[in-house]
Amino acid sequence: MNKYVLIVDCGNTNTSIGVFKENKLYSRIDIPSSIDAINGSLSRMLNFKKKLLLDDEELTGGLISSVVPSLNKAIITLLKEAFGKSIPIMDNTYFFDIKMDVNNPNEVGGDLLADAIAGKKLFDAPTLIIDLGTITKLIVLDKNKKFIGTSFFPGVETCLKSMKEKTALLPEISLNKRPKKFLGNNTVDAMQSGLYYGTLGLIKYSSIMVDDMFEGKVNKILTGGNSILFKNDANEFIIDENLVLKGIYLIYLDNIGK
Known part of the structure; x- marks a missing residue:
């Protein structure tokens, strides 16, 4: 079996799309975080998918973290067209396995949460x-x-x-x-x-x-x-x-x- 998960970090400069297999990052591709770049990346994504021999049926799920809400719809559409499935956007209804000493946890961006949780669990x-x-x-x-x-x-x-x-x-x-x-x-x-x-x-x-x-x-x-x-x-x-x-x-x- 060749099951994999798509993980997306949409930042202010670049959007990184990672393929995880067996709990490890297998490969990634970076796209500039602009509406034109994302809308124009379908052929590049399909080539990425072909190069890695990724099958739509083996995609078990995924998650998008975005600090650029205006790009969310375009990213979801790109992944749906390339991989055949809708990938959800992470929001504050998700469970975050970390205690935080901050005034308003809802202000903490997805990238900060991801850094902190990786820091907690991996180090x-x-x-x-x-x-x-x-x-x-x-x-x-x-x-x-x-x-x-x-x-x-x-x-x-x-x-x-x-x-x-x-x-x-x-x-x-x-x-x-x-x-x-x-x-x-x-x-x-x-x-x-x-x-x-x-x-x-x-x-x-x-x-x-x-x-x-x-x-x-x-x-x-x-x-x-x-x-x-x-x-x-x-x-x-x-x-x-x-x-x-x-x-x-x-x-x-x-x-x-x-």
């Missing part, structure tokens, strides 16, 4: 998770694996876009590798260096702050689309680019897949 506590996405999110679980709070910071891509949009002369650039030097000798190098080492400083100082909170060993995970950039400089962190997908899958198991 020892206390735990620091830093998710380097459109928004950089810091998530802390205490010694009892309770979600005790979070902190937000503009992500790498958000900062790059802001520098271009809020200035007259700075160019549009990308950051896809570690800068060779701390100080740049031209505009592009200076922008890339500032963003890389500024984000690295956030990662490292957050690590120090959480270490101080618990006066001992803290398990630290770096995830999100930009996490792999920092693997050589944030070596106290475990790098897991797929933590959100794994967390959504765990939520699926707790609610649908038993």
